Amino acid sequence: MLAELINPYYLQVASFILINIILGVSIYITLSTGQLSLANAGFMGIGAYTSALLTLNFDLPIIGGILAGTLLAGVFGILIGIPTLRLQGVYLAIVTLGFGEVIRVIFVNWESMTKGAVGLSGIPHMGRELLNTLKEFGFDPKILGLQNNQFVFLAIFLILLGVTISIITFFRRQNRSRVGRAFAAIKLDEKAAESMGINITYYKVLAFAQGALVAGFAGALFAHVLAYISPADFAYHRAVEILIFAVFGGSEVIWGPVFGALFLTVMPEVLRFISEYRYMIYGLIIIIMMAVRPQGLIDVNILNWLKLKTSKRRQKHGTSSQKSM
Amino acid sequence: MRKQLKKFAQFTALSSLLVLSACGGNQAAGDEDGESSGGAVKADIGVISYISGPGAAYGEAITNGLKLAQEEINGKGEVEINLVIEDSAGKQDQALTAAQKLMNSENVTGIIGPTLSTEMNVVGPEADLNGVPIMGTSTTAEGIPQIGDYVFRNSLPEALAIPASIDKAIEKYDAKKVAILYGNDDVFTKSGFDTMKKAAEEKGLEILTIETFQKGQSDYNAQLTKIKGLKPDLILASALYNEGAVIMDQARKMGIDVPFVGGNGFNSPEVINIAGDAANGLIVATPWYGEKEDDKVKEFVGKYEEEYGKKPDQFAAQAYDALYIMAEALKNAGEADRDALRDALAEIKGFNGILGEFSFDEEGDVVMEPTVLVIEGGAFKEFN
Numbered sequence: 001m002l003a004e005l006i007n008p009y010y011l012q013v014a015s016f017i018l019i020n021i022i023l024g025v026s027i028y029i030t031l032s033t034g035q036l037s038l039a040n041a042g043f044m045g046i047g048a049y050t051s052a053l054l055t056l057n058f059d060l061p062i063i064g065g066i067l068a069g070t071l072l073a074g075v076f077g078i079l080i081g082i083p084t085l086r087l088q089g090v091y092l093a094i095v096t097l098g099f100g101e102v103i104r105v106i107f108v109n110w111e112s113m114t115k116g117a118v119g120l121s122g123i124p125h126m127g128r129e130l131l132n133t134l135k136e137f138g139f140d141p142k143i144l145g146l147q148n149n150q151f152v153f154l155a156i157f158l159i160l161l162g163v164t165i166s167i168i169t170f171f172r173r174q175n176r177s178r179v180g181r182a183f184a185a186i187k188l189d190e191k192a193a194e195s196m197g198i199n200i201t202y203y204k205v206l207a208f209a210q211g212a213l214v215a216g217f218a219g220a221l222f223a224h225v226l227a228y229i230s231p232a233d234f235a236y237h238r239a240v241e242i243l244i245f246a247v248f249g250g251s252e253v254i255w256g257p258v259f260g261a262l263f264l265t266v267m268p269e270v271l272r273f274i275s276e277y278r279y280m281i282y283g284l285i286i287i288i289m290m291a292v293r294p295q296g297l298i299d300v301n302i303l304n305w306l307k308l309k310t311s312k313r314r315q316k317h318g319t320s321s322q323k324s325m
Numbered sequence: 326m327r328k329q330l331k332k333f334a335q336f337t338a339l340s341s342l343l344v345l346s347a348c349g350g351n352q353a354a355g356d357e358d359g360e361s362s363g364g365a366v367k368a369d370i371g372v373i374s375y376i377s378g379p380g381a382a383y384g385e386a387i388t389n390g391l392k393l394a395q396e397e398i399n400g401k402g403e404v405e406i407n408l409v410i411e412d413s414a415g416k417q418d419q420a421l422t423a424a425q426k427l428m429n430s431e432n433v434t435g436i437i438g439p440t441l442s443t444e445m446n447v448v449g450p451e452a453d454l455n456g457v458p459i460m461g462t463s464t465t466a467e468g469i470p471q472i473g474d475y476v477f478r479n480s481l482p483e484a485l486a487i488p489a490s491i492d493k494a495i496e497k498y499d500a501k502k503v504a505i506l507y508g509n510d511d512v513f514t515k516s517g518f519d520t521m522k523k524a525a526e527e528k529g530l531e532i533l534t535i536e537t538f539q540k541g542q543s544d545y546n547a548q549l550t551k552i553k554g555l556k557p558d559l560i561l562a563s564a565l566y567n568e569g570a571v572i573m574d575q576a577r578k579m580g581i582d583v584p585f586v587g588g589n590g591f592n593s594p595e596v597i598n599i600a601g602d603a604a605n606g607l608i609v610a611t612p613w614y615g616e617k618e619d620d621k622v623k624e625f626v627g628k629y630e631e632e633y634g635k636k637p638d639q640f641a642a643q644a645y646d647a648l649y650i651m652a653e654a655l656k657n658a659g660e661a662d663r664d665a666l667r668d669a670l671a672e673i674k675g676f677n678g679i680l681g682e683f684s685f686d687e688e689g690d691v692v693m694e695p696t697v698l699v700i701e702g703g704a705f706k707e708f709n
C-alpha cells in the first residue's frame with residue numbers, strides 16, 4: 001500500500017523543491033541585511049563543482065565532498081564580501097552578477113579540471129550510494145516493501161527534508177537573536193545602526209558569507225542529486241531564478257522565499273497537461289503577482305492574518321493549546 | 326518553537342498533497358478502442374522534448390516528425406503506438422522529472438528523447454537503472470549510448486559525421502593546413518571541436534591555429550584576421566548555425582575564400598538565409614538529405630509539407646525514423662515489455678528508413694553512412 005504511494009516522480013519533484021527552498025533561503029539571508037546579491041548562482045557552482053570533483057577524483061565520501069564544497073563557497077563568500085560590500089544597491093548587484101559570470105567562465109575554460117562546457121558526468125548519486133552502502137550491511141529495501149528506486153528517492157527526499165527543516169529552523173532562530181536584530185537594523189538604516197554601535201562590516205560580511213555557505217551547500221546537494229553538472233547550470237539564468245523566488249514570495253520573512261521556491265518549482269510540473277503553453281501561464285502568473293503584490297506574496301501582514309485565522313479556528317474547535325513560541 | 330515546526334509540517338504536507346492531486350489527473354486516454362485491432366502490439370512510448378524555451382524549434386520539428394510517423398504506423402495496424410509527450414524546456418532537472426513521470430506514472434514501454442545531450446546525460450542513467458529503453462534522436466555528443474545497455478540513439482554522432490566531411494574535403498581540395506574555430510562555452514560545439522581536432526590529427530593535417538568564440542558573439546574579426554594571415558587550406562568550424570552563418574559572412578567579406586567544414590549544428594538551411602552567397606563553400610556531413618532521389622524520402626517530405634507547411638529538417642527526419650525503429654522493435658518483440666523491447670532494439674540491423682540504411686552497434690550507437698553536403702549557389706548539394 002505504502003509502496004504504491006511512493007512514486008519516484010513526486011519524490012523527484014519534491015527534492016528539487018527542497019533544493020530550491022535552500023537556494024531561496026540563501027538569497028533571503030543576504031537580503032535581510034538589505035543587500036541584493038546575485039552571486040548565489042556562482043556560489044552554488046563552487047559548491048557543486050568542488051564536491052563533484054572531490055568525490056570523482058579523490059573518492060571522498062559524499063558527505064565529505066558536500067562539506068568541502070559548502071565551506072569553500074563560504075570562504076569565497078568572505079573573500080568576495082569584504083571588498084564588494086562597500087558598494088550598495090544596484091552597484092552591488094552588478095558586481096555580484098559579474099562575479100557569478102567569472103565563476104562560470106572559469107568552469108568553461110579550466111578544461112583539464114572541469115571538462116569545460118561538456119560538464120561532469122557520473123557524479124556519485126546520493127541515494128544510490130546510500131543504497132549500496134546499506135546493502136553491504138545486509139539491508140534490502142524489500143524489507144520495507146519498496147523497490148530499489150523507490151527507496152533511493154525516498155532516502156534523498158527524507159535527507160533533503162531534514163536538512164531543509166534544520167536550515168529554516170536555524171535562520172528563524174537567528175532572526176530572533178542578536179545577529180538577526182543587527183541584520184534588521186542594518187536593513188532599515190545603516191547609519192542609524194552604526195551609530196547604535198553595530199559593527200556594520202562584520203554583520204554584512206557575515207550575512208554575505210552565510211548566504212554563500214547555504215548556496216554552496218544547495219549546489220553540492222544539486223550535484224549529487226542530478227549526478228551531472230555543466231557550467232550552463234550556474235549561469236545568469238540561475239541567478240535570476242533564485243532572485244525570483246525571493247521577489248515572488250516576498251523577502252520580508254523567511255517563509256516568503258520558501259513559498260516562492262515551492263510555488264515556482266511546482267507550477268511547471270502542475271501545468272504539464274498544457275505542455276507547450278505552460279511557460280506562458282507561468283510567466284503570466286508571475287506578472288500578475290508583480291502587479292498585484294509588488295512586495296511579494298508573503299509578508300508580515302499575511303503571516304499575522306494567517307496566525308489569527310488558525311488560532312481562531314482552533315478555539316472554535318475547542319482544541320486551543322496555546323503555547324509560547 | 327514546536328508549534329512552528331508543526332505548522333511547517335502541515336504546510337509541506339498540504340503542498341505535497343497539492344502536487345500529488347494536480348499531477349495525477351491526466352491518465353493516458355488513448356487505449357479505449359483497444360480490442361478491435363486484433364493482434365496489434367499496443368505500447369505507450371514516452372517522448373521528452375524541448376517544446377518551450379529558446380530551443381523550441383528543435384522540439385517542434387521532433388514532435389512533428391514523431392506524430393507523422395505515429396499516424397502512418399498506427400494506420401498499418403501491426404503496432405499501435407500511443408505517444409505521451411512531455412516538455413523538458415531544455416533543462417536537465419525538468420527533463421529528469423519528465424522522465425520520472427513517464428517511467429513511474431505513465432508506465433511507458435520506451436522513451437524517445439530528450440533533445441539535448443546534456444539532458445540525456447541526466448536522464449540516461451536513470452532510465453538505464455529503471456530498465457526503460459531510451460532512444461535519443463538528436464543527441465550527438467560522445468559517450469551517450471555508452472551510458473548503459475538501455476540507452477540508444479539514432480542520431481548521427483559527430484564522431485562519424487565530422488571525419489566523413491573532413492575526408493571528402495581533403496580529397497577534393499588536397500588540403501594540408503587547417504585552422505580550427507569553435508565555440509567553447511557550449512556542450513555541442515565543444516564536443517564537436519574535440520572530434521574535429523582528433524580527426525585532423527589522425528589525418529595528419531597541420532593545425533595552424535585554434536581559435537575560440539562565445540555564444541552570441543557578433544564580431545569575429547580578431548579570430549578571422551589571424552586565420553587569414555596563416556593562409557589555411559581549410560577552416561574547420563564547430564559552431565551552431567546562428568554564429569556560424571555570421572562567421573562565414575565576415576570571413577568572406579574579409580577575403581577568406583577557402584571552404585569551411587562544419588559540424589552537425591552548422592547544418593541548417595538557416596545558414597543560407599542569414600549569410601546568403603557567403604555561405605557557399607560550407608561542407609557538412611548529415612544523415613538527412615531532403616533532395617535525395619528516393620521514394621521514401623520524397624513521400625515523407627511531401628506529407629510533412631502538407632501537414633505542417635514547411636520542409637522537414639534533420640531533427641524531424643531523425644525523429645520520424647526513430648519511431649519507425651521503435652515500431653519495428655515492438656513488432657519483433659511481440660509484446661509491450663521493456664526488456665523485450667530493449668533486446669529487440671539491440672538486434673535492429675539494416676533498417677531501411679528515410680535516413681538510409683541503419684544499424685545499432687553492440688553499444689546501441691549508430692552505424693550508417695553519412696551524406697556529405699556542400700552549399701553551392703545558395704543551396705545544399707551532394708558533395709563528391
